[in-house]
Amino acid sequence: MAxxxxxxxxxxxxxxxxxxxxxxxxYWIPKNINFLWxxxxxxxxxxxxxxxxxxxxxxxxxxxxxxAFDSVNRxxxxxxxxxxxxxHMHAVxxxxxxxxxxxxxxxxxxxxxxxxxxEMIWISGMLLFVTFSAEGFSGYMLPWGQMSxxxxxxxxxxxxxxxxxxxxxxxxxxxxxxxxxxxxTRFFALHVFILPMIIMGIVGLHMYSLRVxxxxxxxxxxIDFEAEAAKFQAGDKKGSKVMPFWPTFLAEDFFxxxxxxxxxxxxxxxxxxxxxxxxxxxxxxxMKTPPHIYPEWYFLxxxxxxxxxxxxxxLGLVAFGIANVIFFVLPWLDRDPxxxxxxxxxxxxxxxWALIVVMIGLxxxxxxxxxxxxxxIGFVFSVAFLAxxxxxxxxxxxxxxxxx
Amino acid sequence: MAVDESKRDFILTALGxxxxxxGAAAAYSMVxxxxxLPSVIAAGVTTVDVSSMQGGELRTVEFxxxxxYILKKTPDMAPSKNKSTVKVGSDEFVVVIAICTHLGCxxxxxxxxxxxxxxxxxxxxxxxxxxxxGPPPKPxxxxxxxxxxxxxxxxxxxxxxxxxxxxxxx
Numbered sequence: 001m002a003x004x005x006x007x008x009x010x011x012x013x014x015x016x017x018x019x020x021x022x023x024x025x026x027y028w029i030p031k032n033i034n035f036l037w038x039x040x041x042x043x044x045x046x047x048x049x050x051x052x053x054x055x056x057x058x059x060x061x062x063x064x065x066x067x068a069f070d071s072v073n074r075x076x077x078x079x080x081x082x083x084x085x086x087x088h089m090h091a092v093x094x095x096x097x098x099x100x101x102x103x104x105x106x107x108x109x110x111x112x113x114x115x116x117x118x119e120m121i122w123i124s125g126m127l128l129f130v131t132f133s134a135e136g137f138s139g140y141m142l143p144w145g146q147m148s149x150x151x152x153x154x155x156x157x158x159x160x161x162x163x164x165x166x167x168x169x170x171x172x173x174x175x176x177x178x179x180x181x182x183x184x185t186r187f188f189a190l191h192v193f194i195l196p197m198i199i200m201g202i203v204g205l206h207m208y209s210l211r212v213x214x215x216x217x218x219x220x221x222x223i224d225f226e227a228e229a230a231k232f233q234a235g236d237k238k239g240s241k242v243m244p245f246w247p248t249f250l251a252e253d254f255f256x257x258x259x260x261x262x263x264x265x266x267x268x269x270x271x272x273x274x275x276x277x278x279x280x281x282x283x284x285x286x287m288k289t290p291p292h293i294y295p296e297w298y299f300l301x302x303x304x305x306x307x308x309x310x311x312x313x314x315l316g317l318v319a320f321g322i323a324n325v326i327f328f329v330l331p332w333l334d335r336d337p338x339x340x341x342x343x344x345x346x347x348x349x350x351x352x353w354a355l356i357v358v359m360i361g362l363x364x365x366x367x368x369x370x371x372x373x374x375x376x377i378g379f380v381f382s383v384a385f386l387a388x389x390x391x392x393x394x395x396x397x398x399x400x401x402x403x404x
Numbered sequence: 405m406a407v408d409e410s411k412r413d414f415i416l417t418a419l420g421x422x423x424x425x426x427g428a429a430a431a432y433s434m435v436x437x438x439x440x441l442p443s444v445i446a447a448g449v450t451t452v453d454v455s456s457m458q459g460g461e462l463r464t465v466e467f468x469x470x471x472x473y474i475l476k477k478t479p480d481m482a483p484s485k486n487k488s489t490v491k492v493g494s495d496e497f498v499v500v501i502a503i504c505t506h507l508g509c510x511x512x513x514x515x516x517x518x519x520x521x522x523x524x525x526x527x528x529x530x531x532x533x534x535x536x537x538g539p540p541p542k543p544x545x546x547x548x549x550x551x552x553x554x555x556x557x558x559x560x561x562x563x564x565x566x567x568x569x570x571x572x573x574x
Contacts, residue, residue, distance in 0.1 A: 150509070154524070157508040172435075176444050178469035186438065287464065287471050289510040291523045307525055313506050313539045371526050 024246035028229045030217035031243050037215070038256035039104040045257055046097045046264075047203070051196065053090040056083075061142065063188035065181045068144035069283045085268070091275040092267045094136055098298035100260075101129055105327075109342075110352060113216040115331040116339040121213070124206040126328045131199050136296065138191035141184060145280030146290050152179045152187070154293060158306075161317040178286055220339040292369060300366030301359050301385075307366070308382025310375045319382060326389050333393045336401035347396040351388065358384045449559035451552075454492055462513050464502065467547055467558040471502040471510060473520075474556065475531070481518055484532040488543065488572050490564065492551055499556060500533040500544035511544075520544065546572045 003012045011017050060080055062071040076083035105125070108114050114122035137155060141148045156173050160166040175182030214225055223241050232240035243249055267274075279290050295303050306320035326333075334348075342349040358381055365378045450467040452474060457463060459478040464471050475498040477489065490497045502520075504511050509524035519536075520529040528537040533544035550562030565573070 154507045154509070171440060172438055174440075175438055176440050176469060180444075180469060182441065182444070286469060287466065287510070289523060293509065293524050307539075310525070310539055313541045316539065369526075375526070 025244050026229070027211075027245035028225050028232075028242040029215050029245055029249040030221075030223055031241055032217040032219060032221065033215070034218060035252075035256050036103070036107045038253045039100050039107065041250070041253040042100050042257055042260050043097065043104060044203070045261075046093050046100060047199070049089060050093045050097065053086040053093065054192065056086040057090055058192055063142070063185050065144060065184055065284070068142060068184065072143040073281065088268050088272040088275075090139075092264065092272055094139060095275040095296065095298070096264060096267065097132065098136070098296075101132065102298070105129070106352075106356070109330070109355075111216055111218070111341045112220055112334075112339040112345075115334055116337065117213040118216065118339075119331045120209040121206065122331055123328060124202055124209050127202050128199065128206060129327075130324075131195055131202060133299070135191060135195045135199065136298070138187040138195065140296065141187050142191065143280060144184060144284045145277075146282040146284055146288075147277045147280040147293070149179060149284035149286065150289055150293050151295060152183060156183070158317065158320070161314065216339070218341065219344075220341055294367050297363065297367070300364075301362035304362040304366035304378050305382045305385060307370050307375075308362075308378040310370060310379065319386060322386065322390075326386075330389075330393075333389060334397045335394050336397040336404075338401065338404060345400055347400055351392055351396055354392075355385075355388050358388060449557050452556045452558070453554055454495070454497060454556055455554035460515075462515075465558070467501070470547075472547055472558060473498065473500050473502045473513065473544075475513070477531070481531045485534070486543075486569055486572070488532050488534070488546060488568065490549065490551065490556065492554060492556065497556070498532055499546060499549055499558075501547050503545070504540055505535065505542045505544060506538070506540045542571055548573075 005012070007017070057076060060071060060076050060083065062068055072087070076087055108122060108125070137151070141152045156170055156179060159173060160170045162169060171177060173183075174180065175186060214223070217223070221241075225242060228240045228242040232242060232244075237243075277296075282290075294300065302320060302323045305323040306316045309316035309319055336345070336348075342352045361381045362378070362385060365374060365381060368374050370378060447468050450465055450472070452463070452465050454463075454474065454476065457474070457476045459476050460481075461476050463474045465474060466472070477496040477498060484498075488498075490499045500520075502510050504522040504524065504527050506522065506525055506527050509522050511520040511522040511527065511529060513519075514521050518531040520531075520533065522528070522538070522540070526538045527535065527540040529540065529544050530536050533546070535541070535543050546565070546568060547558050548561045549565050550557045550560040551564060552562075
C-alpha cells in the first residue's frame with residue numbers, strides 16, 4: 001500500500017489526524033449539561049491515581065502472611081521516602097472513588113440515562129461497580145491486619161450459603177480451611193493484575209457504549225447529532241446544540257476535576273484517617289475476632305440488607321444477593337419508555353429521593369451494632385429498599401407512562 | 405459450480421473440538437490450581453490431654469487453623485438435649501469449633517450466663533453449643549474427634565463422633 005506523502009511521517013502510518021477527530025475534536029457532546037456530567041472524568045483520574053500509587057506500593061509490599069503487615073506498617077509507612085504518601089493516596093482514592101461512583105450512578109438514575117437505548121452504558125457501568133467492589137475488597141485484605149483478616153473470613157464465608165457446593169466452594173476460594181497464606185497470595189494476584197486488567201477492558205466498553213446512543217442531557221432532549229455537528233462545523237458554534245469532546249467539554253471537566261483534586265489532596269494530607277480503620281493496625285489473629293466487624297462505608301448499605309433479616313441467615317443471604325444485582329436490571333424495572341429527568345416525573349422524583357434516604361439509612365445502621373431496636377430499624381430499611389426497587393418503581397413508572 | 409464443503413466442515417469441526425478440549429483442560433488446571441495444597445490437607449491431627457482440666461475450665465486449641473473450644477462441664481450446667489457432649493471417662497466435655505455458624509466470627513464464652521455469644525451479629529449459643537438466639541442457623545459444629553484414654557484427638561473420626569446427629573458434624 002502506498003504511503004500518503006502529503007501527510008506527516010507519523011500521520012501517514014498511524015492515521016493520527018483521523019484518530020484525533022474520532023476520539024476528540026469530532027466526538028460530539030450535548031451543550032445542555034451541568035457539572036454532574038464531569039464525574040466520569042473524575043473517576044478516570046482517580047483510577048489513574050490508584051494505579052500510580054499502587055505501583056509504588058507494589059515495589060515494597062510483600063504478599064506473605066508473615067511479612068505483609070510489617071511491609072506495610074513498617075517498611076512503607078516508616079522507611080520508604082514518601083511511602084506514607086502513596087499509601088494515604090491509595091487508601092483515600094479507594095474510598096472516594098466509591099463516593100464518585102455513587103454520584104455518577106445516581107446522576108444517571110435522576111436523568112433517566114439508563115434506558116431508552118442507553119442500557120449498555122448502564123450495564124457496563126454496573127459491571128465496573130462490581131469489579132471495583134472486588135478490587136476494593138481484595139486490596140483491603142493485603143495489609144493483613146485484624147479487619148483485613150476478618151473481612152476476608154466473613155466475605156468468603158458468604159459463598160458457603162450457596163446450596164450443595166457452598167462448603168467446598170469456600171475452601172476452594174480460600175485455598176485452605178481458613179483464610180490463610182494461599183488466600184492472601186491469590187487475592188494479591190487478583191488485586192494487582194487480574195482485576196485491574198478486567199476493569200480497563202470494561203472501561204473501554206463503557207466509553208465505547210456511549211458512542212452509539214450519545215450522551216444524555218439535562219432535559220433528555222433527542223438531539224440530531226449529525227445535523228447539530230454539521231451546524232457547529234459550518235461555523236454556527238453558538239446555535240449548535242453540541243460541542244466537541246476536546247477542547248470544549250474537557251475544559252469544563254478539568255475545572256470540576258481541579259476542584260475535586262483540591263478536596264482529594266486535602267483529605268490525603270489532613271484527613272486520611274477516615275480511610276484507615278484503627279482495628280486494622282493490629283496484626284491479623286485467626287484466634288480472636290474483633291468485638292465489632294463492619295465493612296468500609298461504601299459496602300454498608302448492602303451489608304445492612306444482609307443483616308437486616310436478622311431472624312434468618314438464609315433470607316438475609318437471598319436479600320443480599322438480590323441487592324447486589326438489582327441495579328443491573330433497573331432499565332427494565334422502570335416501565336416508562338420515555339426518557340425524562342426526575343423533576344419532570346412527579347412520582348419518580350419522590351421515588352428517587354426515597355431511595356436515597358433508604359440507602360443512607362441502611363448505610364448508617366450498617367455501621368451500628370445490630371442489637372435491640374437497631375435490628376428492627378435495619379429490617380425495615382432492608383424491606384423498604386427491596387420494595388422500592390422491585391415493587392414501587394415498576395408500578396409508578398407504569399402509572400406515569402399512561403399519564404403522558 | 406458447486407463447492408464441496410465437506411472438507412471445510414471437517415476441518416472446522418476438528419479445530420473446534422481440539423480448541424474445546426484445550427480450553428477445558430486449561431480451565432480444569434486453573435481451577436485445580438486453587439485447591440488446598442496437600443500439605444494443608446494433611447495438616448496434623450490435634451491431640452489434647454484433658455486429664456488436667458478443672459470443672460468449668462475452658463481451653464482453646466487450634467485445629468486445622470480453626471479455634472476449638474474444649475469446656476469441662478460442671479453438674480450445674482444445663483445437660484445437652486441432643487447428646488452433643490463428649491464423655492472422657494466419667495467426665496463430660498463440650499467440644500465445638502469456635503466459629504459462629506452464621507458468618508464465621510468467633511463467639512466468646514460468657515462465664516456468668518454460661519453462653520457463647522457472637523459479637524458480630526448478636527448470635528447466642530447455650531453451654532452445649534446449641535443455637536438459642538439471633539441469626540445462627542444451627543448449633544456450633546463439632547469437629548471430627550476420637551477419644552483415646554484421657555486424650556481427645558481432633559481430626560480422627562471415632563465411634564462417638566460417628567454416632568452424632570448429622571447437623572452437629574462439620
